Amino acid sequence: MSAGAPDKRGFDLRRFLFSGAGWPYLLVPFIPIAIVLEFSHANASAIFVTSALGVIPTAALMGRATEELATRAGPGIGGFLNVTFGNAPELIIAFFALNEGLQEVVKASLIGSILGNILLVMGAAMLIGGLPRERQYFNHTAANVTSMMLLLAVVALIMPAVFELVQGTGLPRPEAEAVNYDSDVEKLSVGVAVILLITYAAGLIFSLRTHKDLFNPEHGPEDHVGEPWTVRKSVLMLAGAGVAVGLMSEILVGSISEASDSIGLSPFFVGVIVVAIVGNAAEHWVAIYFAARDKMDLAVNIAVGSAAQIALFAAPVLVLLSLFVGEFPMALVFNGFELGAVVLAVLIAQQVTHEGESTWFEGLQLLAVYAVLGLTFFFV
Amino acid sequence: MSAGAPDKRGFDLRRFLFSGAGWPYLLVPFIPIAIVLEFSHANASAIFVTSALGVIPTAALMGRATEELATRAGPGIGGFLNVTFGNAPELIIAFFALNEGLQEVVKASLIGSILGNILLVMGAAMLIGGLPRERQYFNHTAANVTSMMLLLAVVALIMPAVFELVQGTGLPRPEAEAVNYDSDVEKLSVGVAVILLITYAAGLIFSLRTHKDLFNPEHGPEDHVGEPWTVRKSVLMLAGAGVAVGLMSEILVGSISEASDSIGLSPFFVGVIVVAIVGNAAEHWVAIYFAARDKMDLAVNIAVGSAAQIALFAAPVLVLLSLFVGEFPMALVFNGFELGAVVLAVLIAQQVTHEGESTWFEGLQLLAVYAVLGLTFFFV
């Protein structure tokens, strides 16, 4: 990535890997491979796998560029940038899926991101961070605020489904590609989306202005890798990474239907497990990395915070976007698996965060729940 | 209200308003207006709106008289009076609705009171109290006891619905006026009501006798407005207010069906949102008033305590009353919206109270959830 001599690049790479921020760049070769396969109309499964792997470095670069820009911008705007662009890759993938008419994959990937962050990321962080230690501590006040945001957001996300269950035509089948709901539940979804975005904006004011001390994990200088980037470099990198994420996402999304058929996985499973893992891979690694260095504040904040952002920001933005993109608007009506899993995951998040302590066994239990969910989704 | 000179009355009024206890009396003129409209068979919507506004001052007077009587009666009996008459206006409104055969409106207003207290009252109190402060604190032990009462009561309230879902003819449609359930679920409802009332009685012994220190928020003298009333005056005022509440309630309830038609709101929405707000308006204001003065103990206690009382006392009393009033007994089977909303609200209450701290953002989030629920109910 740096413009130095090969020798220096090799050194950088090793430092990157050691620092936990660089491993995704090992997957860079999959970017051109995916492009070549796509243009040669190769086997859909091959396109799917390579583009899924290709998303990871572009998302990682996007995260890095956002952080560099945020550092330059100072705490206020920087925090805003960090928080808002934090889930940009997921949003971009979802945008292309929306455009393809794969609304159920979009919703599955939203729920999958929430589940993945709470169970897989936090679970792996607590397990790996906890193994060499008696227990780890984190700021439970901040974690509680975030996990309450998550609880409240999830209430909002499930009310349209309750509406459909009681009043309407029922929940979407997990096999569906998209369901065109009647206009009442579409209006309700838009209303809920607006309320969520207002809450999200208020949350930004809360965390960046009135209560910023609460959310100010001290990033030591050792948390920063290498030289800080200039604003110009950051902006260029952000733009370039955005384009690359978009390209990989379009290839990925275009291959989902066919690839899931030929691999024998349902599009639902692909959305809720595979796409969700790919879109969050970079954060996953960072959270584990911080946990291993006993910075559980950061690790828990990444996990629960990302989940809250998906629920409060990505989901409503996609609902509003769906008014302009795709054949018909996307109603916020999740299927039965998604509802069950997300309610249980959020209850678990409450329970796990409210003590401000964790052990390896808690991590393992979270992973066990993720395994149970994954197994259940596998049979869909 | 006082018999003094106009000058003195003006002074009293201003003090009342300033003290937060007097504003409802500004709505007194709606009482005669509602009566006149009712007897002149005016437009149902006009009767509905004026009688709804007319309920508020009568309920406020009833609350004031109860409190005065309680002060005179000393902590033991006084506490009992306060707690038991605290929701008398809601009970009176519900009694008239029961008598009209509007069982679904009764159930909606019970759930609406629980939701309103937890989300709207506590939300507004935390938002307004929290805006000028970093954070507010309250006695989380007392709040936890109350919110656990709420959790346990809600379990009891939803089991008959689970019974109907699994065994019976299903949940009531939100559009229904009343559903005549079979005798098994009616017996079950009566049994659950008896268990709840026994628990309620035990709760009174707990909070007024064995653990009274826990629930003894120190009312400073500044919390009392004006001269204390004599017992005679208190009793007369209580009786008079009771009659006035009854009169307004009968007018209100008589107009619900027709008014909801012509306004274009479902009777369900009217019950769960409008009636619930009107019946609790006085407490709402008092909770916000205490929160603004940083007495969060009192504010949270009013909000969660009222919700618990509705669940543990008002609901079972109405089930037992329904054995004698109306065509057929009211089974404790709530509809899908009510079940979903009340379970989520109670989980939120747990989460919000267990820390013993609040911020403006928590308040705003509670209001956002209330908005989402209200929006969902609006489309019913």
Added chain:
Amino acid sequence: MSAGAPDKRGFDLRRFLFSGAGWPYLLVPFIPIAIVLEFSHANASAIFVTSALGVIPTAALMGRATEELATRAGPGIGGFLNVTFGNAPELIIAFFALNEGLQEVVKASLIGSILGNILLVMGAAMLIGGLPRERQYFNHTAANVTSMMLLLAVVALIMPAVFELVQGTGLPRPEAEAVNYDSDVEKLSVGVAVILLITYAAGLIFSLRTHKDLFNPEHGPEDHVGEPWTVRKSVLMLAGAGVAVGLMSEILVGSISEASDSIGLSPFFVGVIVVAIVGNAAEHWVAIYFAARDKMDLAVNIAVGSAAQIALFAAPVLVLLSLFVGEFPMALVFNGFELGAVVLAVLIAQQVTHEGESTWFEGLQLLAVYAVLGLTFFFV
């Protein structure tokens, strides 16, 4: 039980009763009565009642023998023995029920054990322990770990039901004896069982090795009754008690269908309430006994710990056993009552344990919830 003179035996018996560990042996006469009734093909209800009472002393003896063996084996292996054989009587009863094809009774008794431990045992312990005291304290860190195990296990236990609700033929009717589910949900059940057993094994490592200090309630010498047994005596007693439990269980299970008919209770009620109480009677008493002596750590640990063991160990073991015993495998699909009740009970367990404090009123509330559930199940 001891080989001493009648005089000494009388003394022992009184000491036993006083110590809280001996009362079940008063029920020993029901063992031969049940056997005689069974072989004389007496009335099914009489067989059911006597064998149910006869199970209690055999289960108590099994518990005692396990504990004696555990004491001899030292903390590591001893803890393992204690934890793993702790629910052996329930497992044995369930095994015979499985063998009879009464899969729904097996599942009902699993859920009933979880409910009974959380609501009945913990409720009675908190009520009786709390009455003479302002409040009681327990180690909330240990209780939290256990109640989180319970939460996570319950997530796992309900996912196959979610699967059936969304994808399949629906939940079993509470009246069913057994339901032969399709192979997808059977595979899913086996997978979930394996994940639960791995988690259970990890939990043993956690509680017996890496974090054993957390789960080390100091048993004072006064907690031990009489002389410690030799290893030989313990093993013989364990084997003998196992045979006796098996014999009583087979008689009990063989009479369930006919007896429930003639008593007028559903097999579901018998499984979820009666069998669950009988199978856990010995632990129930011990928990109350410790609570009365203000050893809430032990009491809460027995209640929540037993519930977690049922979910994490007994349930998956029975699923795996069902592959070899009975006509078709037992899918982990619970009926609507079981799902509703267990989710609510586990939420209550979280709330009750997270403070590390209890009062008599909390105990009474838990009992009230148990009464509501029992009443609901009675009408099935």
